Each structure stands twice: as C-alpha cells, then as structure tokens.
Amino acid sequence: xxxxxxxxxxxxxxxxxxxxxxxxxxxxxxxxxxxxxxxxxxxxxxxxxxxxxxxxxxxxxxxxxxxxxxxxxxxxxxxxxxxxxxxxxxxxxxxxxxxxxxxxxxxxxxxxxxxxxxxxxxxxxxxxxxxxxxxxxxxxxxxxxxxxxxxxxxxxxxxxxxxxxxxxxxxxxxxxxxxxxxxxxxxxxxxxxxxxxxxxxxxxxxxxxxxxxxxxxxxxxxxxxxxxxxxxxxxxxxxxxxxxxxxxxxxxxxxxxxxxxxxxxxxxxxxxxxxxxxxxxxxxxxxxxxxxxxxxxxxxxxxxxxxxxxxxxxxxxxxxxxxxxxxxxxxxxxx
Numbered sequence: 011x012x013x014x015x016x017x018x019x020x021x022x023x024x025x026x027x028x029x030x031x032x033x034x035x036x037x038x039x040x041x042x043x044x045x046x047x048x049x050x051x052x053x054x055x056x057x058x059x060x061x062x063x064x065x066x067x068x069x070x071x072x073x074x075x076x077x078x079x080x081x082x083x084x085x086x087x088x089x090x091x092x093x094x095x096x097x098x099x100x101x102x103x104x105x106x107x108x109x110x111x112x113x114x115x116x117x118x119x120x121x122x123x124x125x126x127x128x129x130x131x132x133x134x135x136x137x138x139x140x141x142x143x144x145x146x147x148x149x150x151x152x153x154x155x156x157x158x159x160x161x162x163x164x165x166x167x168x169x170x171x172x173x174x175x176x177x178x179x180x181x182x183x184x185x186x187x188x189x190x191x192x193x194x195x196x197x198x199x200x201x202x203x204x205x206x207x208x209x210x211x212x213x214x215x216x217x218x219x220x221x222x223x224x225x226x227x228x229x230x231x232x233x234x235x236x237x238x239x240x241x242x243x244x245x246x247x248x249x250x251x252x253x254x255x256x257x258x259x260x261x262x263x264x265x266x267x268x269x270x271x272x273x274x275x276x277x278x279x280x281x282x283x284x285x286x287x288x289x290x291x292x293x294x295x296x297x298x299x300x301x302x303x304x305x306x307x308x309x310x311x312x313x314x315x316x317x318x319x320x321x322x323x324x325x326x327x328x329x330x331x332x333x334x335x336x337x338x339x340x341x342x343x344x345x
Contacts, residue, residue: 022067023321025303027227028200032149032179034098036296036321038070039063039314040231040307041086046077047254048237051309053085060089062311064096066318072203072229072305074102074153075138076122083141091143099142100149100229102183102203103134104156104164126156128167135171151181151203152193161189162196169197181229187220199226203305206230206298208239208291209260209272209339214298222299230295233304235260235339238269239291240313241277245270259341268340275336285323288313292320294333 022035044056060071073086083101090097106123131152139145150168155161161182171177181201182193193199202221204213210232221228234240236255245266249256260269273287280290288306295304304321308314325333 022069022318024069025227025300027149027181027229027301027303028179028198029225030179030198030200032098032200032227034070034303035068036303037068037292037318038072038098038100038229038303038305039068040305041071041073041082042077043307044077044085044309045081046079048307048309049250049253055311056085056309057089059309059311059314060086063314063318064090064093066315068318069096070098070100070303070305072100072231073142074105074151075134075141076102076105076107076153079107080137080141083138087141087143094144098148099144100151100181101138101142101147102151102153103131103138105153122154124154124156124158126152126154126159126161126164128163128170131164131167132171135176139176146175147177149179149181149200150177151183151201152185153183155182155185155189161185161193165193165196165199172197181227185217187216190217190220190226194224194226201227201229203229203231205232205343206295206302207233207235208276208294208333208336209235209269210343218299218302222301226301228299228302230298230302230304232307233292233295234288234306234317235291236307239273239276239287241273241287243270243273258344260339260343262341265339265341268337272336272339276333279329279332283323283329285319286316288316289320289323290325290333292317293323293325294330296321297325297330 024033025036026033044051073082104126168180179200183203255261276287280287292304306317
C-alpha cells in the first residue's frame with residue numbers, strides 16, 4: 011500500500027543517462043551518509059528525507075552494498091516500499107569492507123578491498139535485490155574496477171544480470187577512459203559515477219569528454235565537496251573520529267585555512283544570485299554538460315530542499331568563468 015503523498019513544490023528537470031532510455035531527475039539523492047562515513051544519522055529522518063524527495067520530484071536514489079555495510083540498502087528499500095515504479099534505483103557492487111564495525115568507531119581504521127570477480131558480482135546482486143525489496147535494479151554499478159580481474163569479465167557478469175532481468179542498465183564508478191572503453195565493448199555502459207565539484211575537477215580533462223562523445227551519462231558524487239560547499243565549515247572546523255572527513259587531507263586544519271577561500275568565492279556569487287552556496291555549487295556541476303546528474307549526499311529534509319533548488323539556478327557564461335577560476339583545493343581527495 012502506498013503511503014500518503016504531499017503536493018510537489020518543485021518541477022524537477024530531468025536528464026538522460028546513456029542512450030538506452032534511462033531518464034532521471036537532474037539532481038538525485040546520494041544515500042551513503044544515512045548509514046555510513048559521516049557519523050551516526052537519524053534513521054527516521056533519513057527515511058523521511060527519501061520520502062520528501064519523492065514528493066519533490068526526485069527519481070534517482072543512489073546506494074551501495076558497502077554503505078553500512080548493507081544497512082544503507084535496507085534503509086533505502088524500506089523508505090521506497092510502495093513507490094518502486096516511481097524511482098530509478100541505483101546501487102553498486104565490487105567493494106568490500108574487511109572491518110566495518112571498527113570503521114564506525116574510528117575512521118582512521120578505514121580500509122577497502124576490491125572484488126570484481128563474476129561470482130562475487132552475481133552473488134552481490136541477489137543480496138542487494140533482497141535488501142532493496144525489489145526484483146530488479148535500474149542501474150547496477152561496478153564500484154571500483156578490480157585490478158586482478160579484467161574489467162571485461164566483470165562487465166560480462168553484469169551483462170548476464172541484464173539478460174536475466176535482474177538489472178536494467180549498468181554503470182562504472184571511478185574508472186579510467188581505457189577501462190570504460192573496454193567495458194563499453196562488452197555491454198553498453200549507461201553511466202560513469204565519479205567525484206565532481208568545484209574542488210575536484212579531474213574528470214573534466216578526459217572522462218567527462220569521453221562520456222559526452224559516446225553517449226554515456228555522468229553521475230557526479232560529492233558535488234558539494236563532502237559538505238564543504240554548504241558553507242557550514244570554517245578553518246576551525248573539526249570532525250569526530252567516526253566522521254570520514256576527519257582523515258581526509260582537505261579537511262585537515264592547515265588545508266582548511268586555504269580551502270575556505272574557495273567557498274568564500276562561491277558565497278559571494280550566491281548572494282548576488284539570491285541563492286545559497288550549495289545551490290550555486292550544484293548549478294556549476296550541472297552546467298558541465300547535459301549528461302551530468304548531481305547526487306549530493308543528504309540525510310535531512312532541510313538540506314534536501316536546499317539542494318534541489320540548485321537545479322533551478324541558471325549561471326551565465328561570465329558567472330561560470332568566475333567559478334572556474336576559484337583556487338585549487340589544497341590536499342588530495344583521499345589519503
């Protein structure tokens with residue numbers, strides 16, 4: 011039975027991922043932070059946020075088996091129960107967390123292993139379907155290419171899932187152009203998911219142009235720089251040890267002294283636009299191409315509604331040029 015819905019207050023624009031009919035809202039919901047990486051989130055509020063996103067016209071919800079691990083897919087499955095036909099459900103496979111319980115208490119213990127074997131992919135899909143309470147996944151993504159397994163073998167397994175009706179479209183995450191090209195020869199790749207924001211622009215040189223040339227969609231994760239472009243952090247910001255940002259180079263005290271200058275420039279433009287820094291940062295991401303879809307992480311309704319306003323912000327050529335000139339971030343993406 012469907013839950014009661016409230017009237018939509020936004021008309022969300024849509025975009026196509028790939029050339030095989032996968033259409034989604036220009037901004038989706040990245041669900042990771044509801045169970046993983048940024049400390050403990052309120053489960054009830056997270057579920058309410060997903061359902062509010064539905065009310066506001068969001069159709070894309072992105073999760074992964076390792077977020078939790080496994081807890082995120084269960085939460086998303088619960089939140090979307092009764093609304094399966096209204097959404098595009100994206101999840102991922104191919105990463106494993108050796109010591110998940112340790113990570114939840116201390117992010118410095120964080121580690122990942124890759125497993126792109128066909129056996130693991132096929133098993134992971136069945137388990138994800140069960141947790142998500144569905145019999146098909148709209149977009150199944152290889153979270154990372156396993157260097158020990160040719161990407162063609164991993165994608166061939168995913169193609170088998172498409173043939174079986176368990177998966178409708180496939181994608182890759184954080185891949186190289188060579189890996190993407192080889193994968194696309196096995197089965198059409200609908201999307202690539204990689205980090206893209208005003209302080210992470212690596213993909214603009216090769217990956218995004220390749221996607222645009224070959225009709226592949228692009229999912230921009232962390233388009234707000236892991237919350238940095240919300241403007242809530244200053245150079246004195248600190249993070250609890252269970253918060254993943256506590257170990258990320260760009261959030262360390264010395265790096266923050268310089269990096270806050272980036273968000274100051276965004277805030278200045280946001281004031282002129284009558285918008286928030288987060289909305290301007292998201293608008294910049296969407297302006298990088300018609301095939302680009304933003305999936306900011308969110309676990310609270312108030313932040314969701316602010317984020318979605320970014321899809322309605324139009325930046326001029328002059329404004330985009332100004333944002334393109336913001337300082338380069340100090341510190342690497344990871345560690």
